[in-house]
Structure formats: C-alpha cells, structure tokens
Amino acid sequence: MKRTITALVNNTSGVLNRITGLFARRHYNIESITVGVTENPSVSRMTFVVAVDSMQNVEQVIKQLNKQVDVLKVKDITDESIVARELALVKIVASPQQRGEVAALVNPFRATIIDVGRESMTIQITGDHPKVEAFIDLLRPYGIKEIARTGITAFNRSTKKPVTDPYRLTLIN
Amino acid sequence: MSTKLENKELETVEEPKELSGSSMLIEALAKEGVEVIFGYPGGAILPTYDEIYKTGIHHVLARHEQGAIHAAEGYARVSGKPGVCVVTSGPGATNVITGIADAMIDSLPLVVITGQVATTVIGTDAFQEADIIGITMPITKHNYQVRSVDEFPRILKEAFHIATTGRPGPVLIDLPKDVSLATGLFDYTKEVNLPGYQPTTIPNRLQVRKVVEAVMAAKKPVILAGAGVLHGKATDELLAYVEETKIPVVNTLLGLGSFPGDHELFLGMAGMHGTYTANMAIHESDLLINIGARFDDRLTGNLDHFAPNARVVHIDIDPAEIGKIIETEIPVVGDAKHAVQMLLDEQSESGDTKAWVEKLQGLKEEYPLWYQEDGETIKPQHLIEIIHEVTNGEAIVTTDVGQHQMWSAQFYRFNKPNRWVTSGGLGTMGFGFPAAIGAQFAEPKSPVVAVIGDAGFQMTAQELSLLQELHLPVKIVIVNNASLGMVRQWQQLFHGERYSNSLFPIQPNFVKLADAYDIKGMKVEKVSELKGALEEMIAHPGPVLLDVRVAKEENVYPMISPGKGQHQMEGVKPQ
Numbered sequence A: 001m002k003r004t005i006t007a008l009v010n011n012t013s014g015v016l017n018r019i020t021g022l023f024a025r026r027h028y029n030i031e032s033i034t035v036g037v038t039e040n041p042s043v044s045r046m047t048f049v050v051a052v053d054s055m056q057n058v059e060q061v062i063k064q065l066n067k068q069v070d071v072l073k074v075k076d077i078t079d080e081s082i083v084a085r086e087l088a089l090v091k092i093v094a095s096p097q098q099r100g101e102v103a104a105l106v107n108p109f110r111a112t113i114i115d116v117g118r119e120s121m122t123i124q125i126t127g128d129h130p131k132v133e134a135f136i137d138l139l140r141p142y143g144i145k146e147i148a149r150t151g152i153t154a155f156n157r158s159t160k161k162p163v164t165d166p167y168r169l170t171l172i173n
Numbered sequence B: 001m002s003t004k005l006e007n008k009e010l011e012t013v014e015e016p017k018e019l020s021g022s023s024m025l026i027e028a029l030a031k032e033g034v035e036v037i038f039g040y041p042g043g044a045i046l047p048t049y050d051e052i053y054k055t056g057i058h059h060v061l062a063r064h065e066q067g068a069i070h071a072a073e074g075y076a077r078v079s080g081k082p083g084v085c086v087v088t089s090g091p092g093a094t095n096v097i098t099g100i101a102d103a104m105i106d107s108l109p110l111v112v113i114t115g116q117v118a119t120t121v122i123g124t125d126a127f128q129e130a131d132i133i134g135i136t137m138p139i140t141k142h143n144y145q146v147r148s149v150d151e152f153p154r155i156l157k158e159a160f161h162i163a164t165t166g167r168p169g170p171v172l173i174d175l176p177k178d179v180s181l182a183t184g185l186f187d188y189t190k191e192v193n194l195p196g197y198q199p200t201t202i203p204n205r206l207q208v209r210k211v212v213e214a215v216m217a218a219k220k221p222v223i224l225a226g227a228g229v230l231h232g233k234a235t236d237e238l239l240a241y242v243e244e245t246k247i248p249v250v251n252t253l254l255g256l257g258s259f260p261g262d263h264e265l266f267l268g269m270a271g272m273h274g275t276y277t278a279n280m281a282i283h284e285s286d287l288l289i290n291i292g293a294r295f296d297d298r299l300t301g302n303l304d305h306f307a308p309n310a311r312v313v314h315i316d317i318d319p320a321e322i323g324k325i326i327e328t329e330i331p332v333v334g335d336a337k338h339a340v341q342m343l344l345d346e347q348s349e350s351g352d353t354k355a356w357v358e359k360l361q362g363l364k365e366e367y368p369l370w371y372q373e374d375g376e377t378i379k380p381q382h383l384i385e386i387i388h389e390v391t392n393g394e395a396i397v398t399t400d401v402g403q404h405q406m407w408s409a410q411f412y413r414f415n416k417p418n419r420w421v422t423s424g425g426l427g428t429m430g431f432g433f434p435a436a437i438g439a440q441f442a443e444p445k446s447p448v449v450a451v452i453g454d455a456g457f458q459m460t461a462q463e464l465s466l467l468q469e470l471h472l473p474v475k476i477v478i479v480n481n482a483s484l485g486m487v488r489q490w491q492q493l494f495h496g497e498r499y500s501n502s503l504f505p506i507q508p509n510f511v512k513l514a515d516a517y518d519i520k521g522m523k524v525e526k527v528s529e530l531k532g533a534l535e536e537m538i539a540h541p542g543p544v545l546l547d548v549r550v551a552k553e554e555n556v557y558p559m560i561s562p563g564k565g566q567h568q569m570e571g572v573k574p575q
C-alpha cells in the first residue's frame, strides 16, 4: 500500500541524507520525496510517498523518522483531508499544425504551455497525482520526448474531515 | 547562611570566555564531569592534544583506535557515565566505527570526537579526509560536523545530552582542524533546546493500569528483563516488583545482572544458548512483560513459535522498539525505573501463579545447565564456574564473542548490576579485552576479569601495553581451544564438519607475549592445576594473563538451531 507521510525537519545540511539513508537501510521504498523550506527558514517540510506491506511497517517508518534528532514532527496524512500537488514538465512532438490542438487540451487541465520549438512544445501541469497521470496519457499520442516530474508535496486542509478508517494508527505517547 | 548561598551562586555565574575550539572541548569535558578520555592523536586533532597537554586532563593512549573506543564502551557500561573517545581524522576515525556500531546496537552512551581536515579543504579528498559523518550516520544516535567555532559549545552540550538521555547511544562530533584553532565565546550555561528530541520517560498511567489488569488476569506471566533495566537503573524496583507479584523472570544476554542470578524466581537467560526453563517459560506464558529488551533474533528464535499464547506487554524508552518485531498488546513508553515504580505503586499482587511457578521451578531442577567432566581435560564451563568461585561472584566480567561468551553468560551467576560487559548486538570480536580496561577505569577497586577467546584476543592484544603502563590489575583469561570455537561449532553442526579456516594449527606463545609486555603470564592445562592458578591470578596485585588450554571440541549447549523455535532446544540434557 502507498502512504503519504510528511515530516518537518531542521533545515540543516545533511538532513536529507539522514532521512533517505534511514529509509534505504530498512528497505522502505520511497516512491517520491519532495523537500522545501517552510514559512520558518530553519525548518523544511518533506513529503514522502512510501510503499509498504502493512500498517505495522508504516508505524515503524514513522517511529524511525521520529527518532531522528533533526525531525520535528511526522504525520501520516494519507487518510486525512489534504491538499496534495505535483508538477510535471512534458515535452512533446508537435508540428506547427498540431499546436492549436494541443492548446485545446491544455485549457481544461489548467496546464500551461511554457516553451514552443519548431517541432516540439513543453507543457507544465500541476495537480494531484491522477490528474497529472491523466494529462500525460492524453499527450502520449503526440509522442513524448521528455518528462520531468516532482513528487507530491502536501499538507492538511484547513477544515478537517472526521477520520473513519479503522486501521488508523494509534501511536502511544 | 543566606549570604553564603548568594556567594556560592555568584561564584557559579561565569562570564562567557573567549576560547579556542580545542580549549572549548576540554572545558566542556570538565563541565560534564568527564574523568578520563580514551584516544589516539594525529594531525587533524593535534590542537586538541596540545590542549590536553596543557591542561593535564586524564587521557589514555590506546595502541589502536579500536582499543580506545571499546575501552570507552567498557567504561560507559560499568560507570553508567558517557565514555569519551578522541581520535584523528581519516584512518583514526574509520578505526572507531566498529566500536560506534557496537555502542549503537547495545545502547551505550559515548561521545566520540573525530578530528577532521580544515573546513577549507573538506570535500577535496584532502590528506586523511574521510566522510565520517556520512559513514556514521546509520550507526550513531546523532552526529555533528562543527562548521564554526561559535556553534561548538551548543553542539558539545547537545552531544552529551543526547548520548546520555532517552535510549543511550553514541554521538559523534567531527571537529575540523581550523575550527579547533579558531576562537569564539564559550558559553556553556544555555539550556539544551532540541524540539525534535523529547524522550518520554514517564509512562502513560492508563497504559500502566492495563498492565496491572493483565497481570491480575494472567495465570502464566513471565518478565523478560533486558539491558533497559540496567540503563534505567531500575534493578531495585524490579526486584521489589517481583517479590510482590511473584512473577518469574528471565534475562536477555545483555540484561544479566538486572535481576539476582540466584533468586528463586530467576529462570536464567533466554535465547539461543539460554536455559531450557527460560525459553519454555516464554513459550508457555500467557503474559510476557518485556522490560527494556528489543526481541533480538538470537533471543526469540523463529518468530512463528515465539510466545504463541502470550499477551505481550512491552515497556521501553524507545517507542520504535515497541511493535518492531513482536506485535504488542500493551505498549508502555517510558524508562524502566518510572515504569516499574508505577507498576509497584498500583499493584502488590498478581493472579494465581502458584502452579506456574512450581512447574517452572521443577523444570529448573530437571534441566540445569550441564557439561561433562573429562579427566584432566579442562572443560570451559568448569573454568567459568571456578572463576565465579574464586571471585565470589563479585568480579566485573568482560567477554569477547564466541563460545567463551556464552559459557560465561551461562556459568557466571550475576547477582548485581553492571558487572557484566559483553558485546551483544554486534557480536564484536576484539571487544572484550579493551572493554576490560575501560571497566577497570570505571571501578579501579573491583576485580576485572576479561574472559577472551584465543582468536578474539589476537584482534586487540596490543592493548597489553596499557596494563603495563597504567598498572591496571585486569586479569585476562584466554579460553584457548586453538580455534575460532563458535565458528567451528557451527561448521560441525551445520556444514558437515568441514572446518574451513577455523582451526589454528599453531598458536602464539601467549605467556611469552605477556612477558614481552612485562606482565605476569601463566599457562594451565590440567584440571588439577586450574583452581590454584586462578587463585594465584586473583591474588596477584597486578595484571595477569592466564592461558587456559581447554577441551578443543566442546560445544555450547543447550542450543536453538537456526530456524527453530524456543521450545525446540537441543542438548538440554547430557546424551
């Protein structure tokens, strides 16, 4: 199963190494990871998507993260009401005649054309994972030259939905 | 009266002073009450050694950095205080990583200072540069590279705090040479401020109540006491709790001494070479109360058969240990002292365990640890028994890794805490002898006996120099079976008696080696000489090396073979 976990960490050199090393050593597969500074310049936020076999493993990931001195707060936000976004840059083959057609696709997805060459175009899309996937699928028939994607970055929405998932973690203390 | 107090307060308020990085280090060690540091100098750490020279701080010059770090571990294990180790960059630093890993897995508090090349050349593959931060990230509780002298006082203070609180562990500080020379303000008065590091020491009372209910409901409860009881200094509380509730106790290898070895409710060590009774107690229990043990695989055997009928309570200062290996019904996060005290406060009785205790005591009687005598050939188990006898069970015993370690755990009965120093989690050969040196520093008056295999001794034998130089009365007993005994045992049992590279066709003359270091050396080969030699060893005021030639093909029993469960022990009785 996939879980989305966020961690607030001290913005010190080597902290990313510390965290990813911890995952690698314990064979937890990170599907994506994003890092960026928060409103407090000495604190960074990391968002991980990890693939694990069981809730016990998620619990262990969280506990191991929590053990790090540089980690301030860890949350599994998978079952919560969250805002999650990722970004992709897609360079496709597009002849001058196809440009209009592509522009028409871009609009409903609120993507942006950010570069146009003689035989290619680069489009930027942001959104949640399914939206980005769907958009890339639509572009495939044109011929994709290159894709660069970020992992997801996420946090809780301002209003919380009640948690109903019976498998939610109960971490003591 | 009050003026006196005010004066005293005035005295302790110190103005921050302008100091170099290396003098900050020495100053911090003084403030932390560090009595001795173990180390080895070299280029990048020279300014610090210059400071050591000036201030005359007690420094022990090991003959190899591995010796220094294991000595620091031995010191930490016995004294409960952080062991401090100072080495140079590059090879000095890489030579301590085995000891750091050892301290990490056995939760020993260490503060390790490594020199580093100057900040201006870090990352250029400069002379004697090694990325010790990267190397030690997974084997330290935390590590730091000091980038500027201004942050050094804070880092030093944090390092000692992190190493010694919560679950203890090694903290490494990498100190670039230019930082150790640069000057800055030394202010050690500031409180440690680590929002990401807040160990929970006081358990949740609701959780403790759940334990109380579970104990009342249990018919076959057993306590598994690990090293967490020793680290948490909870031995008195544990004894009181057991006396009240009459719950039988088993130990992990590292937990030996946390509960009196000759108490009637003590069942021995559990695990691969534990007692049959201890393992069966866990196997048949309906309630397993783990206090400060981490369910190591050498303890549990095959997890599919581990405590199949038990509700599991796990008390640990490190929440990540709870549920890591064994699903836990009642987790209790907190230190052992608080947790057991809270249990005691809540509970003075248990359910009806009389039949259970009687059954276990019967097993204990029927399946004692055993060995067979063989004329004048010295059996290693017998050797350990006599060491116990001639030291009245009062010695600090350190061991290396292998058969002799297991025999020591089985046949030296530990009644008191902090007398047992062994490398449990990492299983580090070369540990036992230098650890004995550190232990002797922690308790200069106690007899310290290092029980070492003939192979492991040769990994750090150079530290004999320290015994001679520092007049340390450490007694070394080499359990000499002319082989890598434990490896040989496994080859015999699981590799068709193919003894690949585990037998020593020739051996050094250990007595002459001792002689070369000006240490009393003796050799014994016969049972009839054994007790006399050991008595002579103990009576001798200085260091002694005793080379004991033991039965070469003796195996450690009983045993849980790989893949087997705790209830499937072999060799529980003589054939």
Ligand SMILES: Cc1ncc(C[n+]2csc(CCOP(=O)(O)OP(=O)(O)O)c2C)c(N)n1
Binding pocket: B400, B401, B402, B403, B404, B405, B427, B428, B429, B430, B452, B453, B454, B455, B456, B457, B479, B481, B483, B484, B485, B486, B487
């Ligand atoms: C540094 C290191 N290398 C290898 C091993 C694997 N090993 C475990 S026990 C053992 C044999 C130890 O022989 P010895 O020191 O003579 O002790 P004995 O088992 O004979 O008592 C070996 C090689 C180890 N534990 N540590």
